Amino acid sequence: MATTIRAVCGHDCPDMCSLLVRVENGRIARITGDPDQPFTAGFACSKVNRDGELVHSPERIQTPLRRVGAKGEAKFAPITWDEALDEITTRWRGIIAESGPLALLGYAYSAHQGLMNRGLLNGLFYAMGTSRLQAGTVCDTCCEEAWNATVGPVGGADPESVVDSDLVISWGADLMATNVHFWAKLEAVRKKGVPLIVIDPRRSRTAKGADWYLPIRIGTDAALALGIMHILVRDKLADRAYLAQHTLGFDRVEQEILPRFTPQHVAEITGLSVANVERLAAMYGKAKAPFIRLGEGMTRLAQGGQALRAVALLPGVSGAYGRKGGGAMLMTAASCDLDYNVVRKPSGPASTRLVNQLRLGEALLEMKDPPLRGIFIAANNPAVTCPEAGKVRRGLMRDDLFTVVHDPFISTTARYADIVLPAATYLETEDLYRAYGAYYMQYGQRAVEPQGQSWSNVQLAQALGQRMGLKDPVFRQSQAEMLAAMVNGGSGAATSVAPADLPTAGPINIAPRGGQEFRTPSGKLEFYSQALANHGVTPMPDWQQDAEEARDAARWPLRLLTAPGYFQSHTAFSGVSFLRKREGAPFCVLHPDDAQARSLKDGQSVRLFNDRAEVGLVVRISDEVRPGVVLVPGQRPDSEAVSGTINMLCSDRYTDIGEGATYQSTYLDVKAW
Ligand SMILES: Nc1nc2c(c(=O)[nH]1)N[C@H]1C(S)=C(S)[C@@H](COP(=O)(O)OP(=O)(O)OC[C@H]3O[C@@H](n4cnc5c(=O)[nH]c(N)nc54)[C@H](O)[C@@H]3O)O[C@H]1N2
Numbered sequence: 001m002a003t004t005i006r007a008v009c010g011h012d013c014p015d016m017c018s019l020l021v022r023v024e025n026g027r028i029a030r031i032t033g034d035p036d037q038p039f040t041a042g043f044a045c046s047k048v049n050r051d052g053e054l055v056h057s058p059e060r061i062q063t064p065l066r067r068v069g070a071k072g073e074a075k076f077a078p079i080t081w082d083e084a085l086d087e088i089t090t091r092w093r094g095i096i097a098e099s100g101p102l103a104l105l106g107y108a109y110s111a112h113q114g115l116m117n118r119g120l121l122n123g124l125f126y127a128m129g130t131s132r133l134q135a136g137t138v139c140d141t142c143c144e145e146a147w148n149a150t151v152g153p154v155g156g157a158d159p160e161s162v163v164d165s166d167l168v169i170s171w172g173a174d175l176m177a178t179n180v181h182f183w184a185k186l187e188a189v190r191k192k193g194v195p196l197i198v199i200d201p202r203r204s205r206t207a208k209g210a211d212w213y214l215p216i217r218i219g220t221d222a223a224l225a226l227g228i229m230h231i232l233v234r235d236k237l238a239d240r241a242y243l244a245q246h247t248l249g250f251d252r253v254e255q256e257i258l259p260r261f262t263p264q265h266v267a268e269i270t271g272l273s274v275a276n277v278e279r280l281a282a283m284y285g286k287a288k289a290p291f292i293r294l295g296e297g298m299t300r301l302a303q304g305g306q307a308l309r310a311v312a313l314l315p316g317v318s319g320a321y322g323r324k325g326g327g328a329m330l331m332t333a334a335s336c337d338l339d340y341n342v343v344r345k346p347s348g349p350a351s352t353r354l355v356n357q358l359r360l361g362e363a364l365l366e367m368k369d370p371p372l373r374g375i376f377i378a379a380n381n382p383a384v385t386c387p388e389a390g391k392v393r394r395g396l397m398r399d400d401l402f403t404v405v406h407d408p409f410i411s412t413t414a415r416y417a418d419i420v421l422p423a424a425t426y427l428e429t430e431d432l433y434r435a436y437g438a439y440y441m442q443y444g445q446r447a448v449e450p451q452g453q454s455w456s457n458v459q460l461a462q463a464l465g466q467r468m469g470l471k472d473p474v475f476r477q478s479q480a481e482m483l484a485a486m487v488n489g490g491s492g493a494a495t496s497v498a499p500a501d502l503p504t505a506g507p508i509n510i511a512p513r514g515g516q517e518f519r520t521p522s523g524k525l526e527f528y529s530q531a532l533a534n535h536g537v538t539p540m541p542d543w544q545q546d547a548e549e550a551r552d553a554a555r556w557p558l559r560l561l562t563a564p565g566y567f568q569s570h571t572a573f574s575g576v577s578f579l580r581k582r583e584g585a586p587f588c589v590l591h592p593d594d595a596q597a598r599s600l601k602d603g604q605s606v607r608l609f610n611d612r613a614e615v616g617l618v619v620r621i622s623d624e625v626r627p628g629v630v631l632v633p634g635q636r637p638d639s640e641a642v643s644g645t646i647n648m649l650c651s652d653r654y655t656d657i658g659e660g661a662t663y664q665s666t667y668l669d670v671k672a673w
């Protein structure tokens with residue numbers, strides 16, 4: 001029997017494609033993009049075209065498993081769900097009785113699922129009053145908080161409005177990797193002669209396809225943005241009426257900050273020529289509706305928050321935030337006003353001990369009063385994706401730590417678990433989804449039954465919640481009831497369709513109308529942020545040399561650049577052999593000068609090392625990066641690499657804003673393996 005199901009892509013991707021899934025005899029035969037969703041426009045990416053292979057991978061876990069070997073060895077024996085749940089809840093009750101709930105930690109973040117499956121596992125630990133994960137710091141808390149301090153917790157410009165733009169800048173975003181449907185929209189706009197500029201330290205595929213590529217030095221974007229502002233003011237291209245009406249604090253920035261950012265000084269900092277800085281500013285200043293697509297990449301370093309703020313302020317100087325097709329977009333999700341607390345915070349103490357996601361290793365090894373004695377990890381692979389990955393693994397090796405991992409695969413992290421639980425993927429569950437790089441939401445149907453004995457996150461959270469005696473209705477409700485509560489507690493466009501109609505409504509456009517809304521304390525675009533000042537952060541955008549980076553740069557000749565893999569998303573597709581081969585063996589990229597200085601040949605195995613660790617990758621020699629930079633795309637499991645994984649070299653230092661990860665403040669050297 002064959003049917004076609006309307007599903008939604010659950011991977012943590014800005015596009016959130018609507019999918020048509022062809023199912024034949026209970027198996028996924030084909031996945032395509034839904035032609036009825038304007039942003040998806042009928043195609044899925046090269047990864048998700050292969051999700052049938054992910055769902056039906058022979059590497060999937062079939063049953064719950066109990067560890068029979070040493071931690072890290074991945075020797076397991078099958079057990080029943082009842083045995084697994086009994087053991088977990090017995091151990092948790094024991095730990096809580098002896099050490100209190102703070103000795104437990106739930107570790108669940110983005111995952112590759114919709115809102116209920118994502119949220120309810122967090123809700124379980126919230127309601128249990130355990131130590132709480134400060135989630136997202138490995139990903140977007142820096143850029144998000146910097147955006148919030150500048151524009152407010154609200155979505156940016158609608159990417160579909162680029163049809164009205166006359167200039168597009170992709171600033172620190174590799175659209176061909178992480179935002180392919182926006183790239184597709186751009187192709188149509190560019191046919192009309194609208195230029196695309198890419199600002200990125202990597203000559204990425206997006207950069208190669210652009211009209212103009214600016215190979216900026218890592219971590220210098222704030223200086224470039226301030227340099228553009230300097231020129232806009234000098235050349236009387238600033239929109240004074242817009243600045244007066246919609247912004248706060250520009251006068252102080254103009255007097256106290258901008259004079260330092262002369263084109264000459266900006267060129268020295270960024271490594272771009274004075275002529276190119278001038279040309280960029282002139283193009284930006286003269287455009288009527290320039291659209292900036294901001295990427296997260298530029299914020300994953302020590303002064304990342306300043307970088308994002310400076311760039312997000314530019315459309316305030318030019319007035320582009322007020323014009324159709326103009327403005328800036330980092331994310332859209334904040335404009336989807338649903339009541340997420342229904343699933344994320346059903347009950348529980350207002351505050352408790354926090355564990356920053358990117359300092360998991362430190363928390364496992366060093367936390368006291370009480371130490372962490374039990375951890376539950378769902379839909380994350382911190383042994384590979386967290387900085388200080390070596391520390392994370394030393395923590396997971398602790399014999400007195402009770403570790404449960406819920407995952408469709410034996411991930412690197414699962415190798416350290418006491419109990420592994422088989423997880424259903426998004427195509428085996430139903431859920432509500434909302435994009436973070438476009439203005440759509442949609443209910444996605446389950447395409448196939450959960451494979452083997454796998455359970456969805458919702459089913460697991462409910463079973464554990466009930467067994468732990470939690471009384472919150474959400475641990476007994478149907479998903480329809482949860483959905484209704486989320487919508488009924490929401491507001492605005494996200495609540496325009498009645499909950500009962502959502503499952504069959506298809507894609508729903510929730511784009512805001514009119515110019516950019518500002519949800520800052522002042523209701524204006526904040527060049528000066530009192531909220532930041534209150535937290536001891538420089539309240540005005542600025543670029544200063546980071547002292548710790550300068551110290552490390554004096555000791556180590558190379559700086560790490562991380563970027564997304566084209567055929568991998570972190571480690572989530574490592575169970576698909578076709579995509580593993582497409583991405584190739586885990587590699588680093590060195591400039592020909594750096595390779596020559598080390599007598600390295602293309603394709604040979606190399607050792608990347610610093611004080612923290614050494615890892616082994618294959619080297620590709622290319623001028624897609626500047627001298628002094630070593631690019632490592634993606635985070636790949638050790639099993640695919642010569643040795644180790646790149647996050648073993650990255651520190652768990654925080655960014656200036658949002659306590660986020662600073663992968664790119666990593667300095668190192670490379671030698672032959
Ligand atoms: N194919 C694929 N898609 C993905 C993912 C994936 O791993 N693979 N991950 C998903 C997830 S979880 C997320 S959060 C999003 C993130 O998606 P994006 O917001 O696009 O962010 P990144 O992928 O981190 O970085 C994008 C670019 O930033 C550049 N960059 C790095 N440092 C700097 C800098 O100092 N200045 C400038 N101007 N640019 C810099 C990198 O070279 C890279 O090209 O993507 C999602 N989509």
Ligand SMILES: Nc1nc2c(c(=O)[nH]1)N[C@H]1C(S)=C(S)[C@@H](COP(=O)(O)OP(=O)(O)OC[C@H]3O[C@@H](n4cnc5c(=O)[nH]c(N)nc54)[C@H](O)[C@@H]3O)O[C@H]1N2
Nearest residue numbers: 112139379380381385406407411423424425562570571572
């Ligand atoms: N060096 C460096 N490190 C980085 C980054 C970087 O740019 N550079 N990027 C960071 C970013 S942006 C992010 S978001 C993180 C991502 O970090 P993680 O979230 O840890 O990475 P993933 O590989 O996406 O892990 C997802 C895991 O969930 C499993 N999974 C998939 N679907 C389901 C499901 O439905 N249920 C359950 N229970 N499990 C499921 C997958 O098999 C996989 O093991 O990595 C961060 N790490």
Ligand code: SF4
Nearest residue numbers: 009013016017045048
């Ligand atoms: S582009 Fe993103 S949302 Fe679309 S199918 Fe691929 S991973 Fe999913």
Ligand SMILES: [Mo]
Nearest residue numbers: 012110139140
């Ligand atoms: Mo992310």
